[in-house]
Amino acid sequence: MERPHRWRNRRAPRRSPLGDGRARRGRARLEGGERSQSGERDAAKDHQASQAVRRRTAALALVLAAAFLAAACAELQLRLPxxxxQFELAGRxxxxxxxxxxxxxxxxxxxRSDDEVLITNPLGQGVARIVRAGGGVALTTPDGREHRAPDAEALTERVLGFRLPLEGLADWVRARPGPGPHEAQRDAGGRIAELRQSGWKIxxxxxxxxxxxxxxxxxSYPGIELRLAIAEWK
Structure with missing residues (x-):
């Protein structure tokens, strides 16, 4: 007996009215990833540009500071008879x-009654210019500020963080005590080997x-140590 022929359903799988939803979702994720990567690239470029601007600004600030200090040096230069x-020296x-x-x-x-000191960093950029004249001391920094005080020790401690005994140092660098009480030790040749004065040990x-x-x-002074290497005397 012949069996009835059965029809097979050869229709394509049913699709969504809007097309292949799965593929669309995949494309959406891909497009979203591309937009995310593009946003990250833009953010990275913006960050690099911002850093470049900061570097250029910092470099310009250094140039302007150096230019200012150079101008200040010219303006504050003493013309002593x-x-x-009495002396000029240079060193570290x-x-x-x-x-x-x-x-x-x-x-x-x-x-005799005036001093002019320029302190620079190892690259030669100005750190401070100190001028003693007319019974007072002025200290100029690279940012253009001028600070004043009656004496150099108090002024340098306030502005630079350490004391520079300018008045006593003028005698000490010439291996002699300044006015006032002191203690001195001499070597076999009669030169001063160690000097104590005004709280300093030299x-x-x-x-x-x-x-x-x-x-x-x-x-040496409590909490401070200064080392001076003199390369040139005039």
Whole structure:
């Protein structure tokens, strides 16, 4: 007996009225990922651009600060008569105070009643310019500010964080005590090896080739240590 023929359902699988929902969802996720990656790239570019602007701004600030200090140096330069100028020196200075330490260069012109000191960092950029004249002291920083005080020690401690004994140092760098009480120890050749005055201890570590002037000094004060290496005398 012949069996009735059965029709097979050959219709394609039913689709959503809006098309293949699964594929559409996949495309949506892909497009969303592309938009997310594009947004991340844009954010990264914005961050890099912002950093570049900051670097250019910082570099410009350094240039302007250096230019200002150079101009300030020219304006504040003392023109001492030859009979007023007692010495000029140039060298390096290293400072330790508290947990801080720094080093740089120093140039100093000393007259009978006036002083001019320029302190720069190891790259030669200005840190401070100190001028003593007319019974007071002025300190100019690279940002253009001028600070004043009756004496250099109080002024440098307030602005720079450490004391620079400018008045006493004018005698100490020439291996002699300043006015007032002091204690001195001398070496076998009669030169001062150690000096104590005004709360400072000054040690003479090296002398120039003819032994007439010190070339390396160490100055100590409670919480402060200064080292001075003199490379040139005039």
């Amino acid at each position: 030859a009979d007023e100028l 200075i290293a400072v330790r105070y508290g947990d801080e330490a720094s080093s740089g260069n120093i140039a100093w012109r000393h007259g 040690e003479y570590l090296e002398w120039d080739t003819d032994g007439a002037r010190p070339s390396r000094l160490k100055l």
